[in-house]
Amino acid sequence: MRKLSLKLGAVVLTAFAAGSVLGPVSSVVAESGSSDTFKQLKLFGDVFERVRSEYVEEVSDQKLIESAINGMLSSLDPHSGYLDTEHYRDMQVQTRGEFGGLGIEVTMENGLVKVVSPIDDTPAYKAGIESGDLITHIDGEPVMGLSLSEAVEKMRGPVDSKIQLRLVRKGKDEPFDVSLARAVIRISPVRARQEGDIAYIRLTTFNEQTSAEMRDKLEELRGKIGDKFLGLVLDLRNNPGGLLDQAVAVADAYIDKGEVVSTRGRRPETIQRFNARPGDILDGKPMVVLINGGSASASEIVAGALQDHRRAIVMGTQSFGKGSVQTIMPISGGGAIRLTTARYYTPSGTSIQAKGITPDIEVHQANVEFQDDAPGRREADLRGRLQNEQLKKPDGQAQQPAAPQPQVQPQAQAQPRAKPKPAEPGPADVNEPPAAADGKDYQLSRALDLLRGIALYEGRAPSSDHG
Numbered sequence: 525m526r527k528l529s530l531k532l533g534a535v536v537l538t539a540f541a542a543g544s545v546l547g548p549v550s551s552v553v554a555e556s557g558s559s560d561t562f563k564q565l566k567l568f569g570d571v572f573e574r575v576r577s578e579y580v581e582e583v584s585d586q587k588l589i590e591s592a593i594n595g596m597l598s599s600l601d602p603h604s605g606y607l608d609t610e611h612y613r614d615m616q617v618q619t620r621g622e623f624g625g626l627g628i629e630v631t632m633e634n635g636l637v638k639v640v641s642p643i644d645d646t647p648a649y650k651a652g653i654e655s656g657d658l659i660t661h662i663d664g665e666p667v668m669g670l671s672l673s674e675a676v677e678k679m680r681g682p683v684d685s686k687i688q689l690r691l692v693r694k695g696k697d698e699p700f701d702v703s704l705a706r707a708v709i710r711i712s713p714v715r716a717r718q719e720g721d722i723a724y725i726r727l728t729t730f731n732e733q734t735s736a737e738m739r740d741k742l743e744e745l746r747g748k749i750g751d752k753f754l755g756l757v758l759d760l761r762n763n764p765g766g767l768l769d770q771a772v773a774v775a776d777a778y779i780d781k782g783e784v785v786s787t788r789g790r791r792p793e794t795i796q797r798f799n800a801r802p803g804d805i806l807d808g809k810p811m812v813v814l815i816n817g818g819s820a821s822a823s824e825i826v827a828g829a830l831q832d833h834r835r836a837i838v839m840g841t842q843s844f845g846k847g848s849v850q851t852i853m854p855i856s857g858g859g860a861i862r863l864t865t866a867r868y869y870t871p872s873g874t875s876i877q878a879k880g881i882t883p884d885i886e887v888h889q890a891n892v893e894f895q896d897d898a899p900g901r902r903e904a905d906l907r908g909r910l911q912n913e914q915l916k917k918p919d920g921q922a923q924q925p926a927a928p929q930p931q932v933q934p935q936a937q938a939q940p941r942a943k944p945k946p947a948e949p950g951p952a953d954v955n956e957p958p959a960a961a962d963g964k965d966y967q968l969s970r971a972l973d974l975l976r977g978i979a980l981y982e983g984r985a986p987s988s989d990h991g
């Protein structure tokens with residue numbers, strides 16, 4: 525058995541070397557002493573051999589080793605894990621913008637799978653799954669006791685195959701079931717439309733096409749709007765993140781100079797700083813960034829950079845708070861490990877890990893409905909009132925004051941506001957968040973009003989003489 529332990533120890537060290545992390549392992553061995561290290565490897569070998577020979581059913585060596593590796597990684601944090609050959613290939617496809625599954629970004633919380641955000645136009649999105657939902661059962665089997673990777677594996681399967689999830693949602697007294705069919709998920713990372721004189725761009729994820737598509741969509745919208753262009757609403761709500769380099773590229777598009785983000789690992793020499801290149805594709809026009817609890821990782825990098833540089837007003841609710849960087853390290857056999865290797869910091873040096881980005885203006889979603897003013901007496905109703913000579917008709921008769929008009933009173937302590945002109949419908953609007961003009965997307969309505977208010981304020985020349 526001792527030979528088996530030493531052999532397994534060599535296998536473990538070889539696997540680490542294939543993942544290009546032999547240096548850290550060697551330094552740990554040097555610091556703690558090789559005898560302690562091999563003592564622990566002997567313990568692992570003893571347990572491995574006991575399970576291998578005495579478990580009630582025969583289990584392959586490969587499954588035991590892979591499970592041990594995954595257990596080691598998943599015990600570090602919710603975002604580290606082992607990717608076998610199939611999952612590694614799926615991950616590579618996902619970063620290119622296409623993958624199979626339900627279309628939800630998930631994490632683990634208190635032993636349950638928590639939805640970070642559903643991805644637009646996917647089975648999960650169409651079934652009404654929301655950010656913050658907790659998945660307690662998958663096809664009737666409890667999630668408690670599974671690792672995140674095991675739960676994700678259960679949610680994957682052949683295209684068009686059925687799956688049932690039991691969800692717990694804040695605000696609902698009882699759990700409820702959602703049935704949906706798996707599908708090939710193809711993601712268009714950028715959605716865009718014209719909101720009157722303002723460009724609206726929604727980023728759904730950060731894959732290899734995000735930055736280039738965003739630039740193309742913005743140029744197209746500016747061409748449509750022309751000289752009346754007032755600014756941009758960049759919608760990052762329910763965006764679970766993605767590639768770090770794409771987050772840097774998106775933020776860089778609007779920042780003329782300075783740091784975008786920095787990453788800091790375990791050792792001082794691993795610190796990296798990403799700086800903006802000269803140029804602002806908006807030419808200084810104002811912008812509002814929308815975030816919420818489903819905005820995570822790369823979305824928070826963009827929002828934090830634009831906020832710290834005072835380049836944009838961040839509006840919405842607190843973001844998710846994932847401030848760590850995962851590195852994919854290929855290993856022998858065709859798989860890979862996903863390992864948390866650094867934390868990232870906004871340009872001001874702030875870590876948002878487990879905290880999130882705090883919006884400059886906090887705006888919760890709310891419903892908007894018309895309410896008539898309560899009837900009451902006004903000056904115009906008083907007997908013997910003075911007439912307003914400016915309201916006289918040409919024949920000398922006084923005009924009757926106009927009847928009071930109903931005002932828009934949104935719920936959740938919102939203020940009355942003008943109703944924006946609806947955008948022309950088009951293919952890009954399919955399955956989009958509702959346009960602000962219909963009163964359903966209150967956060968977007970506030971963002972549009974804010975940009976128009978900024979433009980109105982800047983467009984008024986100061987007067988030096990009031991008579």
